[in-house]
Amino acid sequence: MKETLTLSTATSENITNDLGAVSFKCPSCGKVDIVRSSSERKNAVRYICPACGFTGPN
């Protein structure tokens, strides 16, 4: 079994066991998976796409 470690894009927080976390393709370039933890969603923490510099959560 392959063990994958999932880190938040914005804070590098380990969200592997965070059931409220989400991941989605960058809405601007679609090249990068953006990962957000449940607490970041609740607090509207901004992320920056490492590929194109797009900032969300919008």
Ligand SMILES: [Zn+2]
């Ligand atoms: Zn992007």
